[in-house]
Amino acid sequence: MMVRQMDMGDVGMVMSGRDRPTLENVAQRAGVSRATASRVVNGSTSVAPHIRDKVLSAVEALGYVPNQAARSLVTQRTDSIALVASETASRVFSDDPFFSSIIRGVSLELEAVDKQLVLMMVGPSGPSHDRVERYATGGHVDGAIIFSMHGADPLPERLSRAGVPVVCNGRLLIQSSVPYVDVDNEAAARAAVNLLLDTGRRRIATISGPQDMSAGIDRLKGYRSAMHDASRRSLVAVGDFTRQSGALAMTQLLEDDPTLDAVFAASDAMADGALRSLRQAGRRVPDDVAVVGFDDMDFARDTEPPLTTVRQPITDLGRMAARQVLRMAAGEQIEPVLLLPTELVKRDSA
């Protein structure tokens, strides 16, 4: 028979933060010690079934939820991982689904082990930078994944020094012992440019990514080295991975050299922007100008024409980063560098 006085189902009954039931209450109601109640709540096996049931129904009746703060105070774990984007919110969730894919990957991996994802944005150094650092080092999370870093961001190193397990997404620009997962951007870019060379394109330009990010730098490097190996002159416009910057860069490139017949864009979003500019300039793709992108985003199949591009397993990058940071948090030793494979996807634009 149920004692109703503590029943939470009563109309209008709203627990204020203060009088949430504690483990002590549960134990009392079940007629056991706090230790036993804790055992049941944490799924220990060594509890007699009938006691177990008593505790569980007390939990149910009281609507008990363990206090995380108290728990992690003693366990020194929080069961959550921070995903830090060195980027403002607008950029993180711009027209580029790159971030979504990373987030999805990380989510998947964390959910599987019942850990919580805490997403944090941090602008170009400043107050928010400190906040993130304080948050992470303050024991709010068991580890951090940092991605979309710009320039020589000191955050990874700082967190790592403070004892927080850190994994970066993308090569670091500074010498550092912080492990990262990435693809071989340079080799992938070279492959893309070689495709253009092999199909007889003569004047190949590139729309590069931002030169304060390793992905931007390395892909440009790949372009340059492939061009150099083929004894071709480079033609570069710098974008920032966004559709808009791609469109702008393309317009500029056409002005710089109207004879160009191919362009390698360092992201699909920029490639899409470039397609728009080419259309507006009356160039046919791929007849007049061939276009190769990078990423193989979903929308790359739906551009006009469908985009030839370099596929990188973005979701897997997220997954791997998550897996690595979890391993670190568990005290395991991990590989400092993890490179995932890319693949050239031929569609109609080149």
Add this chain to the structure above:
Amino acid sequence: MMVRQMDMGDVGMVMSGRDRPTLENVAQRAGVSRATASRVVNGSTSVAPHIRDKVLSAVEALGYVPNQAARSLVTQRTDSIALVASETASRVFSDDPFFSSIIRGVSLELEAVDKQLVLMMVGPSGPSHDRVERYATGGHVDGAIIFSMHGADPLPERLSRAGVPVVCNGRLLIQSSVPYVDVDNEAAARAAVNLLLDTGRRRIATISGPQDMSAGIDRLKGYRSAMHDASRRSLVAVGDFTRQSGALAMTQLLEDDPTLDAVFAASDAMADGALRSLRQAGRRVPDDVAVVGFDDMDFARDTEPPLTTVRQPITDLGRMAARQVLRMAAGEQIEPVLLLPTELVKRDSA
């Protein structure tokens, strides 16, 4: 003179989670009590300057960071707010910058008061649903903002009952006392349709949003009521707010009634998809078919032609939701409903 033995600057010195300095250590080193150290760390004024300085330099020297778990165990605050999206990661960060804007708004408001944003995704009821509930009720956050709800989601009510301050973004579909912020979707949609009517359009279709979300439902209602008032027959295709669904819906509408000369899309993304379909079908916009969107996303200026649309202040919706939940967490009473104004933005598509 500094005692160097605890200096954290030493090469290769990495603190493991276990031996992080505690307030006790700081106090000891500064030669004061834990209470005083705490006062300094928390910025209490009533500490003599020279003692204050001693404590601060001890903090500095040890690299002390307060343990959040311990702190919130006693204060019953966590200084973080959950932003819960009832949606999978892929949808949240799809081609629709709606979510980004909400997130930006919430971020801005929270940063201003030095609170942390914790972003959580929750799929259509299931394990993740429980996880979010446990997390929020487990005292991980001081409040929650829930957005992009589908159907009769019980989460807001559940959290609220458990004593967590909750504010929803968008009207709730169920009878509930959980406060929300929103725009008057029905009136805004009516205004959009009236614009089309006033400019002499005869056969006006709509691409509605999903009918398990209040924004989808209410905008359709607005369309219907405006059409009804003008004694026109409705013509509806249902989308899900995405570009792709808009394109599909438009194609379908053209099949259903080739004579249509206007369409009201319940989101800019769908309107953009519709523009693409119309282009492919050889219809000129606005000459043959007028198009009105909803949201006034950034990209609405760059569509071909630029989109006439209903502006809603998405970022402000986020800000307001944040402000409301903070007020609730502070124990204040808040308005159960907060409606922000919309505005019809005339561009070239209608």
Add this chain to the structure above:
DNA sequence: CATATTCCGGAGAGCGCTCTCAGACGATTC
């Protein structure tokens, strides 16, 4: 039946912090 072994539950010591309370000390007043 006595002893060794196993199994389960309880007592209690903290985890690191905040905050109340009271005491110490100097300044002010009469």
Add this chain to the structure above:
DNA sequence: GAATCGTCTGAGAGCGCTCTCCGGAATATG
């Protein structure tokens, strides 16, 4: 010079939980 007041610091009691012991009951063994 005594009494009063105000300001600052320290002592200590928890916050709610986990987890290591330890003891008692139940079972197996000699």
